[in-house]
Amino acid sequence: DVKVTQSSRYLVKRTGEKVFLECVQDMDHENMFWYRQDPGLGLRLIYFSYDVKMKEKGDIPEGYSVSREKKERFSLILESASTNQTSMYLCASSSLVTASYNEQFFGPGTRLTVL
Amino acid sequence: EDKVVQSPLSLVVHEGDTVTLNCSYEVTNFRSLLWYKQEKKAPTFLFMLTSSGIEKKSGRLSSILDKKELFSILNITATQTGDSAVYLCAVANFGNEKLTFGTGTRLTIIP
Helix, strand or coil, rough: CCCEECCCEEEEECHHHHHHEEECCCCEEEEEEEEECCCCCCCCCCEECCCCCEEECCCCCCCCCCCEECCEEEEEEEECCCCCHHEEEEEEECCCCCCCCCCCCCCCEEEECCC | CEEEEECEEEEECCCCEEEEEEEEEEEECCCEEEEEEEEECCCCCEEEECCCCCCCCCCCCCEECCCCCCCCEEEEECCCHHHHHEEEEEEEECCCEEECCCCCCCEEEEC
16 A cells, blocks of 8 residues: 655644655655645645655745655755744655556645644 | 645535535645545545546546636536535645645535
């Protein structure tokens, strides 16, 4: 059974703190993605990675950075958390080589609240 | 800029009704359209459509794509309370591993 896991389901941080959100997949997928999901705005892509140490900006990268040191792990970093980064964060992965090449598998999400 | 628009934004129906959810898109080099169901947590995959006119079916759910008119519909027949969820539509382009998502349709089934 394919699995994408995220380090926390709920997280509360203070403004200005550095925040790390971790995502691990066990499917040997090449691509990994970070989204945030807000009411009325849907899923918006923050960053994605198509290989170890490779990253590309998505639609809303400002205020975020990412790290991919190993194929199975993709981290999202909020360098200095702000209240407007309160959101649901979803990680996803996909394979380049299977027939369902665009299908993304999602983790359960991390609901981050910044006070 | 790629765009995906879903309608309606929300829908409330009674158990047993049939519903149709809509997804229209504008993308530069269309490859596929995907439907996901999201209950309280991770979106789960329903269908991927790449060809016009070919219906994909899974139980009471079915979906079809019209590449000429740039839309897809998701039908759910004989709805059950377990169908209550947000349904997400996403599209992918060739040469690109990203998905562009719509804002979703929130479906509520009343017993």
